[in-house]
Amino acid sequence: MSASSKTAVVTGASSGIGAVYAERLAARGFDLILVARRADRLNALADKLSTTHGRKVQVVVADLAQEGDLARVEDVLRRDESVRLLVNNAGIARFRPFAQSTIEDSGSQIALNITALTRLALAVLPGFVARNEGTLINVASILAVHALPVSTVYSATKAYVLQFSRGLQQELATTGVKVQAVLPAATETEIWSDDSGVPLSALAKGTVMSAGDLVDAALAGLDQGEAVTWPSVGDVGLWNTFDAARVALVGATQTGTPAARYTKA
Incomplete structure (x- = not known):
């Protein structure tokens, strides 16, 4: 994948x-629009990238959990016809048992991991479809298919990201628009913090991938045409078997009658 202007x-x-x-x-070769809450970090990154790569880099300081900020980014995506790729990466995790959490814990994860991601996708996709060109990358998690005792809400939000992406892939299958879901395992990022409930130091050594390796693997998957990318899974047959079982299970529901085990006297 390459880009020109x-x-x-x-x-x-x-x-x-x-x-x-x-x-x-x-x-x-892409110009960039960088979105995040921390202006100092964004500006430093923008300066570095524009100097190193000679690209135009814009900064949008925004908290996507806030209505006004989210609406500003939606407007950028709708209006800027040069946008050809959106990485829906912003997210938050709060790892603790649901009964011990707060409504703020759940609300913040839903607002950022689901609502913002959905609205930004809807803001950008009509333009992609009209131009018959564009790529949407949604960053999910391996916890999209697995829940831990402390990840109930987080896993649910990432399951949404995966199924949302797969639905879009079917909708857009006859167009030039690509949708990729990326499912990282534990990755060395600031999502692991005392605020999240699980600091990075609590993770088993050897299980955590660097952000650089994660993104390189994800982009390699995109280049290879993968719809769903598992950056740390070496045996792709595991995913193929899982997905085939899903299809078979759904097919097995199409009987119109209760299963025999529910009707025996």
Whole structure:
């Protein structure tokens, strides 16, 4: 994938996965619009990338959990016809048992991981479809298919991201628009913090991937045409088997009658 006078928008761009996506996409020739809450980090990254890669880099300081800020970014996506790629990376995690959490914990995860991601996708996709060109990358998580005792809401939000992406892939299958879901395992980013409930130091050594390796693998998957990318999974047959079982399970529901085990006397 390459670009010429085309723009990539990256949310959550001030650090971690988002910052690496910004660097890699600038190296591929994209101009950039970087979105995050921290102006100092965004401006420093913008200066670095414009100097290193000679690309035009704009900064949009925004908290996507806030209505006014989210609306401003939506407006950029609708109006800027140079946008050809959106990385929906911004997200938040709060790892604790649901019964011990607060409504703020759940609300913040839903607002950023689901609502903002959905609205930004809706803001950009009509333009992509009209131009028959564009790429949407939604960053989910391996916890989209697995829940831990402390990840109930987070896993639910990432399951939404995966299924949302797969639905869009079917809707857009006959167009020139690509949608990729990326499912990282534990990655060395600031999502792991005391605020999240699980600091990075609590994760088992050898299980955490660097943000650079994660993004490089995800972009390689995109280049290879993958719809769903598992950056740390070596045996792609595991995913193929899982997905085939899903299709078979859904097919098995189409009987119109209760299963025998529910009707025995």
